[in-house]
Amino acid sequence: MRTGVAELPLHNGKAPRWLFSRMVRLSESVLDYMSYEYNQRELLLRISNPFWFQALSCALGFDWHSSGTTTTTLGALKQACKPEEHGIAFAGGKGKASMRTKEEIGNFGDIFNLPSVKIESMRRASKLATKVDNSCLQDGYQIYHHSFILTEKGEWAVVQQGMMAEKKYARRYHWLGLKTKSFIEEPHEAILCDKKEEKALDMTSRKSEEARKASIDLANDGIKRLNRIITGQRSLDEFTHPEIHFPERHGIHRVDISPAGWKALKIAGEIQPENYEELISISGLGAKTIRALALLSELLFGTEASWKDPVKYSFAHGGKDGIPYPVDTKTYDETIDVLKNALQEAKVGKGEKYKALERLKIFTDI
Template sequence: MPLHGGRVPAWLGQRMTRLGAVIAQAIVLEYGRDELLRRLAHPFWFQSFGAVMGMDWHSSGITTSVLGALKRGLTPLSGELGIHVCGGRGKHSRRTPDELAAVGDRVGVDGAALGHASRLVAKVDSAAVQDSFDLYLHGFIVTDDGRWVVVQQGMNGDRRQARRYHWLSEGLNSFLDAPHAAIEGHAQGMIVNLTDARAKASRLGQLDLLATLGPDGITRELSRIETGPPGAEAAPSQAMLPHLVMPDHHDVRPENIVTRRLHGNLAAAADRAPQDFAELLMVPGVGARTVRALALVAEIVHGAPCRFTDPARFSLAHGGKDRHPYPVPLKVYGHTITVMKNAIVRARLGHTEELAAIRRLDEQARKLERDATGPSVDALIAQERVASHAFGGRSVFGFEPPPARSAFREALS
């Protein structure tokens, strides 16, 4: 991901906190805490999650802002949900073991063991994996029963790029033998990856060398080595895995979005709105645009992992703070939070109709996307920018002014 400077403005950070919290609650209600951890360990979903909350859809800032929003939003709910968000960026990352010890004291898990895991994970991604990216962010999310997910990020200042490292405690048998849920980033030359399963012999050999030769002996041997032994076979190439690489360009382009999925989202919103959201559509200021945003939020809550290969699509729910693909529509954003929050409150009281309606949005999108048609990505973005003022559009550059009449007519055409 390209590195982006600056800060998340307070008006967006507050809304990200609220939306992130209600989405997390919806996932826990529907699928349980472990599923939320699995989602956070999935890089495609994590990027899409940040995009639907109005962050820059392709940038490194999503990692910091998503973890920060979850920490602010879920901490007051930790007693209820049993989920604790620790760590953060810079000095906050170094406090993670202390935060985990405090969690352990409160809920009765082994905080010392969690702190050890936190330090070991950071050490693996900074020493066992040497890829020219220096760690600067460490987020550790743990549940009351001791299950956890870690999301770390490294920076390469020369290339102005960032790389994320995802860990999941579920199924983790070793901190050194292929432990990552994912490592996301461009292939950028030779790296040292001692966590690769093929590096086991190397790890054992290093321990043997240290025991038999000592540091000085290793230095002498290293000075003699220029090439590998004659006739040595090359290591087998690694199988190509699904990977997520964010482009440098800031604008959302058609090639960044799977159009059939987008048209499925739009068609589902149009199809379900009169049936499931009739009362919502009677609320002044709420209309089809809110349901369209809800269709994308519904996919974040219910979508299968294979559907998050185009995170840019989720930026079409609530725009982006830097005006890409368009300014954040604050009125729509507010309605989305209200609908999700009300659905969760009612579900806790035994009334699950609203959450079920949101689930049907996602189901309908998958049914309709094969045959659905709709506007092009460029046309949809142009229409949204013209309507931005009416929707309370705001970016880091300020509120959107009313559109010129010529622009309005052109967008409608």
């Protein structure tokens, strides 16, 4: 289940070495405290909470309202983490590091003596979480950071971030394996961000259920029929609802499906996927092909997909003043108390500890 989304300004550069070293030391203290006082599951629950993650980042010393909140905090946690001691591990990361996620899941799985079937299940979860946020939810943000957090019991969470370079914004997605009943329908529990996109194709919405079914039917029909449909289609203006604005040419032409997409559709016609998760799992079937199938489904069968951005508009803290919705004050206070206790137990100098607590106080007062 995707448990939350946070949206942040996109900042270039990286944290200075002195700051990152301090963040690593404090991160180790937080991991020590959480693994001793609670357990790995509790840490997963908190990492998948956008507010707790934001508060942690602030306490560690990073700019609480920038894209670096995600990448630097997770980098510090990964470096500070000792899988054998903490019973938890951080795989993946930013850019090229994200490409090593699959390998690292296997390595950490071996350290935890997890069965191969569990390791493969987590690898699949990692791949699907990225595919869903990159292609099934087409909100304009491209994933460039992917962290997969796993425990010695084989439980997992995902924190990943996408960027919208032209608007200089980044959006963070949180997933929690414990609550993941479906990767392709309503996978989020809470969504937090600073703004909402006017339109976003959301194939994970419950409102897109019929469009997903129709997409499977179209893919299973084979590429010959799809080719005939596309080359002989009518203008989308003839059927679409007024609030959706398509490109000026108002149509889906062959150019809208890449060669890799056509190859994936050919494979789909051969293997006949039984559900949408199987369909999107086909290599090469990306955002353009998913969108083309959704639009063709509406044209042929009248099955409308959701074009509403699922992000829930909120202030950074989830609306402490009650706008747009009241914050859960009990959870809020408990979240801060846990971080305070972790920082007070930190094995760092008094001055560094005091500054961390002050940063946390500033964050809670914003």
